[in-house]
Amino acid sequence: MAEVSYARGLAGVIADESKICVIDGVKGELYYMGYPIQELAEKSNFTEASYLLIYGKLPSKTQLENFRAELTKNREIPKFIEETIKKFPKKTHPMTALQTCVAMLGMEDIPSEKDSRETNQKRSVKLIAQFPTLVAYFARHREGKDIVKPNSDLCHAANFLYMLNGEAPTDEIAKMFDTCLLLHAEHTFNASTFTGRVVAATLADLYTSVSAATGALFGPLHGGANEKALEMAKSIGSVDNVDKWFDEAMASKTKIMGMGHRVYKTIDPRAKILKGLLLDLSKKAGNTNQLEVLDKLAEKMAEKVKAEGKEIWPNVDYFSGTLYELMGIDSIYFTPIFAVARVAGWSAHILELWTDNKLYRPKCLYTGDIDLKYVDIADRA
Ligand SMILES: CC(C)(COP(=O)(O)OP(=O)(O)OC[C@H]1O[C@@H](n2cnc3c(N)ncnc32)[C@H](O)[C@@H]1OP(=O)(O)O)[C@@H](O)C(=O)NCCC(=O)NCCS
Structure with missing residues (x-):
């Protein structure tokens, strides 16, 4: 393999191919699956954008209705996770709680390397549906309040705010919040998506990979x-x-x-x-x-x-x-909200990667010593 140049932090390095998202950093343009973000923000919504990312094309009316129904049906989380959340120390940061819970999702629905693409697409839809519930349940717990169960009459965005605050938002706030989720859903090879891809490329399962991506989002140079x-x-x-x-x-x-x-x-x-x-x-x-x-x-x-x-x-x-x-949201939930949106992009990338998987393994520029003589402990200064 030809030697490649050194790029600290992988800046400017093309590490893989993807059809999901592209940014023109000079013109300030962003596209999901080829659609300009401005147009999606104006005409679409988070649910439809999630379908676009997971299935690679805009849905028909029936496909969108079915997708919305799937998201609504899958909002509940496993009982053992709900019970565990109630035992988490209240001082836990919501991102730590979220990352832990995402990994826990793989304890009941145990993935296997043999799982089909369709199975992992369904898991992705479940993850998009369950992220808001995980965040909201822990938020209620840390605030010493009863959890609020998902409300199937409300759309994805409105239901999240309802579970978080205990009351449904106005249509206007729900629409704005939905647009925020749409804007945060995907952004090519950012640190968390890349992390998710790196972990998924080892053929670790979807939950483990998304949990790792959640961890990467936590940092103040990224989602924080x-x-x-x-x-x-x-x-x-x-x-x-x-x-x-x-x-x-x-x-x-x-x-x-x-x-x-x-x-x-x-x-x-x-x-x-x-x-x-x-x-x-x-x-x-x-x-x-x-x-x-x-x-x-x-x-x-x-x-x-x-x-x-x-x-x-x-x-x-x-x-x-x-x-x-x-919108009345406490700042500690900002990064978890980012995750509620970005889980769509993470899942899309992992699904895409697995269609033609390649392990990521860059090299490092070694700056340490070499060939040192081992000194017995008794003889060390
Ligand atoms: C996002 C970020 C990590 C990108 O970093 P990067 O491409 O590695 O760029 P660098 O951190 O190397 O910065 C390049 C130069 O711009 C300056 N710079 C970059 N972002 C800056 C900021 N937010 N405020 C002040 N100066 C900044 C750096 O100090 C550096 O200056 P120097 O060349 O004199 O040393 C960086 O801009 C940052 O830390 N921003 C604040 C955190 C943030 O908003 N993150 C969310 C990203 S979506």
Whole structure:
């Protein structure tokens, strides 16, 4: 095999082929199975986008109805997991709880290497259906509240908020939240999807692979950034404080959470859509303060990077935290919500990988010593 060049963090390396999603980082474009994200956000919904990702094409009316019914039917989680969740320490982070529960799903429905693609597609649909329940049940438990069972009269997005908050959201909030899920459903070879693929490529089962992907999403440089972006916007407080805060942040080389991206060298198209939703909801709530802070901060960064020839723009996490907060969601659930959406993309990638599996095994540039002489412990300094 020809030697390939060294790319730290695999930046720019093409590690595999995929038909699921493509990003044009320069133009700021994102496509799911060839469909532009703007069009999907406008005309489609999370349920249909999940079908698209799992089955590779848009559903017919009947296929969509059946898919929706499958999702609704599979919302409940195994009883032993529900009981275990109730025993989790309340101080557990919801992402730790979620990752654990995803692995536990493989304890009852025990996968085998011989399972067909159809079996794993059905499992994927179950995972998409059950992620909201896992997150909501643990949320209720950690808050010392009774769990709220899924409501089959509500759509996927509305039912999640219902199980989380104990009351159904308005149609408007449900629709916005659904769009948020759709925007987060897939994003090519990001860290968590790549993790899921790496684990799946060893032929570990779907639950193990998705559980690993869930773990990778937890980090603040990935799914955890929206929680941090909200904390930042709040700590800045008002638009008048932005200049000072920004100068101090740059002087101390503090990274601005929700900005920057490995692939996008312009504003993330999802951030543009989320900003529109945030503007809408902020105006309705009569409080645009936090949006103004975020806008001014993004302007300051744009000025700075223009002068330095860098490209650091708002990414998907920049506006979503503030938006979720206006929807009444506690920030600790932001990353789990990301997972509720991204499980569709993870599953799609794992299913795709298994149609022509190849183990991932990169090399490392060794920088350590070699051929050292072993010194007996008695003779060591
Ligand atoms: C996403 C991220 C990890 C991409 O990182 P990357 O492609 O490896 O880029 P780097 O971290 O190497 O940054 C390149 C340069 O831009 C700067 N930079 C990147 N993101 C920045 C940010 N959010 N705030 C300030 N500076 C940033 C770095 O300091 C670095 O500057 P330098 O060349 O002077 O050292 C990075 O932008 C980041 O940490 N962002 C904040 C976390 C976040 O929002 N994550 C969600 C991603 S969807």
